[in-house]
Amino acid sequence: MGKRSRAKARDHASAAPAGVAPRQPCPCGSGRRYKACHGAPGGGASAFVSRPFAGLPSECDVVAMRELVPAASAPLTLRDSDRSVLLCSLLPGAAPAMVRESGAIWLGLQVQHQFGDPARDLAAVLVKALDADAGVVGLTDPPGEGPRLQDLVVGDGLEVTVHDGFGFWLADVAEQTPALEAALEQANAAATPTTRLHGVGAAYWTDMGAKEHLRWVMPEPEQDLLDALSRLHAAGRDRLVPGSRLVGMFRAHGLLAPVWDLAPGTGADALQGPAEEFAKTLQEALADGSPLTQDERAARSGLANRQLTIR
Known part of the structure; x- marks a missing residue:
């Protein structure tokens, strides 16, 4: 490795979040080492946010719903809209969001994509869902610049409901499909009281x-x-x-x-x-x-x- 390359690598290593070594898993959740993900040249180290939900109503509950609690939900109040939005720990198929038949938006916390700032990802999904008529809404690419969830919601705290299982997925569904029933059965099998x-x-x-x-x-x-x-x-x-x-x-x-x-x-x-x-x-x-x-x-x-x- 040339001197310039070594210097560049050192610059990126020094930008690592506190407590994250180059060979440790990247905090973004990609499964790769930090040096090969957000710590790599051009890897988007600046996109990683170490405390992404700071400033959200009930920050600690949001973290728990995303990482620890299998089945829970909490209504969100939007700053500039009266649209019904429900924050959910997990949606069918780990969907980022669903626009329900009623027009309500369900926003999922436990998702597959990890782009460095979950609050920015959630906001991008929510903005897309607000423009969608129905169905699943998600991200396939990093969302880029834009608002974070903290910019879109108001309130002092969340009213969290912990569910016995994922039966609430079917609460407003007029016709249940075999695929949805299979997803419900699989999710319930993995849910702990x-x-x-x-x-x-x-x-x-x-x-x-x-x-x-x-x-x-x-x-x-x-x-x-x-x-x-x-x-x-x-x-x-x-x-x-x-x-x-x-x-x-x-x-x-x-x-x-x-x-x-x-x-x-x-x-x-x-x-x-x-x-x-x-x-x-x-x-x-x-x-x-x-x-x-x-x-x-x-x-x-x-x-x-x-x-x-x-x-």
């Missing part, structure tokens, strides 16, 4: 069969949240209910989602009060600006090593 806790943000209980989990997407900056959780972990104050254990966390779209293992049979109802108390305790730990003790630093190292980056 999930419940959203109330009053504590984007905290979702789920039953995975052998174990139950609580997965809680939190809005605080990663380093601050790690410090606070480390303080509580070192003090033995991170257990929600008997038999629960903070086992690690997901990192998705610039946010952390701590994960607790729960004893089988715990259920969502038993978590409601303890989760509310833990939220208060966590805020106290977040407000503690003192240096971490040796035990707290050890706890932090352990928690940091048990992170899984989804996006």
Whole structure:
């Protein structure tokens, strides 16, 4: 490799998002290494947005619906239109959007394409759907310049409904087709029972069969949240209910989602009060600006090593 090529490669490597090495998977979700995707010359590194849903109503719930929750929906209020729009975790065939028979637009979060900024992708799909009469709407190429979803919607928060399965796909369908019924059966087979806790943000209980989990997407900056959780972990104050254990966390779209293992049979109802108390305790730990003790630093190292980056 010539000197100019090496210099160019170094320039792109230095532009990597924080914590992403050249040989690690690209955060855009393409499945390729960063150096061969958004980190490559001409690979669109500037298109990647590390926290794409910041500024959206209920950012944490949007992240949970995209990455953790199988079947959920929430109405969106458009800034310049009274058109009915429903944000959905997953649509049939992982469709980016569907214009329903009623004229309502259903917008999907769990999709196949990854162009670096999911909020920009969602806005591009929504704009196309607003001009479509019916059917599936999607993207085949990067959307280019234009609004992001934050520019198109208003509101302080989303009213999230978690569904038992994907039967809501058929709620306004007059005639069910074999293809739609097959897609529904396949999706329901993969859906795990999930419940959203109330009053504590984007905290979702789920039953995975052998174990139950609580997965809680939190809005605080990663380093601050790690410090606070480390303080509580070192003090033995991170257990929600008997038999629960903070086992690690997901990192998705610039946010952390701590994960607790729960004893089988715990259920969502038993978590409601303890989760509310833990939220208060966590805020106290977040407000503690003192240096971490040796035990707290050890706890932090352990928690940091048990992170899984989804996006």
